[in-house]
Amino acid sequence: MPILPPSTLGILGGGQLGRMFVIAARTMGYEVIVLDPDPASPAGSMATEHLNTHYNDESALEYLASHCAVVTTEFENIPVFALEYLSRHVAVFPSAKSLATTQNRIKEKNFIQSLGLTTSPFIALQSESDLENLQAMSYPAILKTATLGYDGKGQVVCNNAGDVIRAFKQMQVACVLEQKISLEKEVSVVLSRNQQGECFCFPVVENQHVDGILDASMAPARISSELHDKALQAAQQIADGLDYCGVLAVEFFISTSAELLVNEIAPRPHNSGHFTLDACYSSQFEQQLRMICGLASASCEQHTAVAMLNLLGDSWPENGEPAWDELLQIEQASLHLYGKKQPRSGRKMGHINFLANDLEQAINNLELGRACLEPAS
Numbered sequence: 001m002p003i004l005p006p007s008t009l010g011i012l013g014g015g016q017l018g019r020m021f022v023i024a025a026r027t028m029g030y031e032v033i034v035l036d037p038d039p040a041s042p043a044g045s046m047a048t049e050h051l052n053t054h055y056n057d058e059s060a061l062e063y064l065a066s067h068c069a070v071v072t073t074e075f076e077n078i079p080v081f082a083l084e085y086l087s088r089h090v091a092v093f094p095s096a097k098s099l100a101t102t103q104n105r106i107k108e109k110n111f112i113q114s115l116g117l118t119t120s121p122f123i124a125l126q127s128e129s130d131l132e133n134l135q136a137m138s139y140p141a142i143l144k145t146a147t148l149g150y151d152g153k154g155q156v157v158c159n160n161a162g163d164v165i166r167a168f169k170q171m172q173v174a175c176v177l178e179q180k181i182s183l184e185k186e187v188s189v190v191l192s193r194n195q196q197g198e199c200f201c202f203p204v205v206e207n208q209h210v211d212g213i214l215d216a217s218m219a220p221a222r223i224s225s226e227l228h229d230k231a232l233q234a235a236q237q238i239a240d241g242l243d244y245c246g247v248l249a250v251e252f253f254i255s256t257s258a259e260l261l262v263n264e265i266a267p268r269p270h271n272s273g274h275f276t277l278d279a280c281y282s283s284q285f286e287q288q289l290r291m292i293c294g295l296a297s298a299s300c301e302q303h304t305a306v307a308m309l310n311l312l313g314d315s316w317p318e319n320g321e322p323a324w325d326e327l328l329q330i331e332q333a334s335l336h337l338y339g340k341k342q343p344r345s346g347r348k349m350g351h352i353n354f355l356a357n358d359l360e361q362a363i364n365n366l367e368l369g370r371a372c373l374e375p376a377s
Contacts, residue, residue: 003293005029013074014041016338024285065089093245146174189235190273192287279306307362313343
């Protein structure tokens with residue numbers, strides 16, 4: 001039976017992704033309980049109730065299980081214990097098994113390759129004895145912590161084996177060493193999958209990163225129809241392999257030789273999917289809600305070209321706010337702020353979707369917006 005309004009939904013994690021899920025759920029008439037340890041949780045401020053405690057707090061988990069019809073997650077680093085505990089009493093999507101696979105880069109890459117999909121060449125480094133395998137790697141390469149890395153954190157570029165040895169000994173945790181590829185483009189697929197195994201894909205989106213953090217996304221992606229279809233197929237294959245329910249994002253590299261390589265899996269809505277809030281008939285957050293509640297899928301079709309610009313704390317002047325008045329004069333600029341009170345360098349404070357009749361104009365408008373955010377000289 002579908003879960004209908006005014007049922008109560010639970011979500012573990014209270015950042016901006018949780019906030020936008022809460023907004024979608026409240027708009028459709030649901031109540032939402034957020035569990036997040038941050039007293040200033042962006043999602044908690046929008047929810048029916050905010051349980052301000054750590055994720056393994058059994059009394060809070062019991063409260064969620066007894067009050068919610070279903071529980072979902074905002075990010076992949078939720079303790080598996082919490083999901084396993086909840087799943088004994090209430091439906092939880094995505095599953096603890098899905099998160100256990102995607103929380104660890106070694107498990108994730110082995111899983112991707114087990115499906116017959118291609119990743120960048122890599123070596124798992126779990127102890128110093130694994131350093132004996134470094135001769136098999138070509139350089140430059142990137143050393144990444146196996147867990148808890150995001151937005152470029154926990155990553156070191158290595159130009160030779162000596163760099164790897166020094167960085168690995170400094171990190172003192174399990175890592176993957178990935179060969180750096182000759183990169184043409186980065187793209188991603190955001191899809192939703194229901195409990196019956198049906199997948200619904202948003203268009204492939206093209207991404208640009210700066211210092212490991214997503215800077216801008218453009219949709220539709222400027223790639224061949226062959227690569228577009230191949231990316232959609234690979235993303236669906238991954239979702240099926242995980243027996244996933246909810247919204248999932250798959251990030252890809254496209255090499256200069258037009259090879260499609262799976263980079264990472266995000267078992268949740270994704271920064272690169274924020275364009276769906278304004279440029280598609282349904283958003284990734286509405287789709288997340290529909291999938292976990294057993295509702296019919298809405299349309300994932302894109303109706304307008306769009307370029308999305310991330311707003312980091314770097315855009316905030318020392319005292320005051322960015323030039324919103326100038327920025328919002330740009331035609332079809334849609335501003336989304338996340339309710340975070342303290343801007344910091346590299347912190348995601350919001351995003352802007354620039355809509356236009358064609359992608360070239362959307363990108364031009366994005367650059368006009370970027371200029372509005374530059375500090376006055």
